[in-house]
Amino acid sequence: xxxxxxxxxxxxxxxxxxxxxxxxxxxxxxxxxxxxxxxxxxxxxxxxxxxxxxxxxxxxxxxxxxxxxxxxxxxxxxxxxxxxxxxxxxxxxxxxxxxxxxxxxxxxxxxxxxxxxxxxxxxxxxxxxxxxxxxxxxxxxxxxxxxxxxxxxx
Amino acid sequence: xxxxxxxxxxxxxxxxxxxxxxxxxxxxxxxxxxxxxxxxxxxxxxxxxxxxxxxxxxxxxxxxxxxxxxxxxxxxxxxxxxxxxxxxxxxxxxxxxxxxxxxxxxxxxxxxxxxxxxxxxxxxxxxxxxxxxxxxxxxxxxxxxxxxxxxxxxxxxxxxxxxxxxxxxxxxxxxxxxxxxxxxxxxxxxxxxxxxxxxxxxxxxxxxxxxxxxxxxxxxxxxxxxxxxxxxxxxxxxxxxxxxxxxxxxxxxxxxxxxxxxxxx
Numbered sequence: 001x002x003x004x005x006x007x008x009x010x011x012x013x014x015x016x017x018x019x020x021x022x023x024x025x026x027x028x029x030x031x032x033x034x035x036x037x038x039x040x041x042x043x044x045x046x047x048x049x050x051x052x053x054x055x056x057x058x059x060x061x062x063x064x065x066x067x068x069x070x071x072x073x074x075x076x077x078x079x080x081x082x083x084x085x086x087x088x089x090x091x092x093x094x095x096x097x098x099x100x101x102x103x104x105x106x107x108x109x110x111x112x113x114x115x116x117x118x119x120x121x122x123x124x125x126x127x128x129x130x131x132x133x134x135x136x137x138x139x140x141x142x143x144x145x146x147x148x149x150x151x152x153x154x
Numbered sequence: 155x156x157x158x159x160x161x162x163x164x165x166x167x168x169x170x171x172x173x174x175x176x177x178x179x180x181x182x183x184x185x186x187x188x189x190x191x192x193x194x195x196x197x198x199x200x201x202x203x204x205x206x207x208x209x210x211x212x213x214x215x216x217x218x219x220x221x222x223x224x225x226x227x228x229x230x231x232x233x234x235x236x237x238x239x240x241x242x243x244x245x246x247x248x249x250x251x252x253x254x255x256x257x258x259x260x261x262x263x264x265x266x267x268x269x270x271x272x273x274x275x276x277x278x279x280x281x282x283x284x285x286x287x288x289x290x291x292x293x294x295x296x297x298x299x300x301x302x303x304x305x306x307x308x309x310x311x312x313x314x315x316x317x318x319x320x321x322x323x324x325x326x327x328x329x330x331x332x333x334x335x336x337x338x339x340x341x342x343x344x345x346x347x348x349x350x351x352x353x354x355x356x357x358x359x360x361x362x363x364x365x366x367x368x369x370x371x372x373x374x375x376x377x378x379x380x381x382x383x384x385x386x387x388x389x390x391x392x393x394x395x396x397x398x399x400x401x402x403x404x405x406x407x408x409x410x411x412x413x414x415x416x417x418x419x
Contacts, residue, residue, distance in 0.1 A: 008257040012338060023342050027353075034354040036300035057355060094294030096223060104357060121294045124223060126359040127370040128231070134222030 037104045044083035050109050056085055057104040057123065065099055078105060078115070089117040096122035183262060185402055186411040192395050199392035206385025210236070213378035221375075230288045232378055236386035238281035241309060242344050244274030244390060248316070249341035252334035262398070264330025265405070267337055268320050269397030273390055275313035282306060293357055301350035302358035305343060312340040326405050 001009075027034065037057035038048045048054060056078055064077035064086075073090045076099075087105050097103060102123035107116045129137070181187050214232030221228040248267050255263035285303070286296040297303065316333050323329035351360045362370050371379070406412050 005257050009253075012253055012256055016338065016341075019339060019342050023346070027346070031354075034301050036298065036357055037355050039355070094292070096292055121298070121357060122292060123357055124292050124359055125370075126362040128221050128228060128362065128375055129372045130219035130374065131222045132219070133372055 039080045040078055040083040040085045041080050043085060043109075053106065053108050055104050055106045056087075056115055057102065058085075060097070060099050060101050060103055062099045078103060086114045087117050088114055089120055091118070091120070093120055094122040096124055183260065185261075185406055185409070186415075188262065189399055189402055189411075189415070192399055196392055196395055199388045199395065203385050203388035203392055206381045206388065208385075210378045210382030210385055214382070218375050218378060219372070224292055227288065227291050230284050232382050234281060234284040234288060235379060236382040237277045237284065238306070239383055240386045240390050241274060241278040241281050241306070242347060243387070244270055244277060245309060245312065245337070245341060246344055248274065248337040249344075252337035252341075255330060255334040256338070261330075264326075264334060265398050265401045266394065267316065267330070267333045268401050270390075270394045271313050271316040271320070271333070273393045273397065275310060275317065277386070277390065278306065278310040278313055282310065295357075298357050300356040300358060301354045302347065302356045305347040305350050309340075309343055309347060312336070312343060315340070 037055035040056060040058050042048055043050070043056065058078040058080045061077040061079040061084055064075075066075045067073065068075060072092075073088070074093065075086070075088055077084045077086050079085070087107075088110075089105065089107075097120065102125065104121045104123055105115060105117035106119040106121075110116050210232050214229050218229065220226050248270050251263040251266045251270075254260050255267065282303075285306075289298075290296050316336050319336055320329050320333050323332055348361075350356060351358055363376075403412055
């Protein structure tokens, strides 16, 4: 390798290292804003700005879904392993909504510890299998703990 | 009598070997040679591309069982996942070519970037569109601004940026160098896209397949997906190779070898 080429290669390497460093610093600084949703335990720990609208995500707690009144209203709880947030919602639900399923609710805390949502999105996991396999594994009847892929690494 | 290979002879041997490799390398840099040879190579990409994609689509639509949660909707994965993979692979390949273009000033590396950018942009667009079509029935929305979707959209803009930059500079050498630089700068986004689902909470699910870990997918479902990925890779190579030939013709349109080939059809 000639001297000019070595110098150019060094320059390109420096450029990449510098850029990666800058990006890493920026993404670390904006970490909170890069999160699409917060987990119930983060709300319990007081790490969420609760006076504004935000998203909470977790699993629909098993046995928590109730439909009071005329059918469009639904009450349920979103939980991760450590904390649970009761949610009130009125509107249509995505097809994948069910107990034990990952969901994301968009709305605001009502001041008495309940989350009033005006939008519910379903989150599906990264496991794909046939209904037969699922029956054999008894999948879909998961506990209230969050699977690893719903959590951001800390 | 004891015969020993003299020092000079050894040098000659190593020189001729070195020369052989170097000659092959230099021949690749010769435009008419590359133009003629690439027409022959294309078939080795085109045939596997067609076979693998046909198998992936037919198996994915007909033979693969429905998903236990999503039913038939998940079948769009056989287009969505390979195009998303290739969108990342394509940009990474462009960045590698960018380093080669800037450090070794290899003309073919510049041409590769110019030819790969539209193909990569198409795969990125396909990944975004199929993702939106998949998202509506499963998530309940076509689009959200989570880290995965947003960074993939930025990748599309980076591809479009390379295309626009290439077209806006008249001098081929200057355009090639500028595009090489943008390819290298933009590659920062590739690991961000890949790890977005790990670093932050996103609506998009995590990776199903890992290079080290096992897969979270039934084997019946997995093989058509891998065939699709292989087919899309060959398709990417095929389209890019053809694009390179077009770029080469245009770039050297005033040279004698191009005139000769045009005159003879």
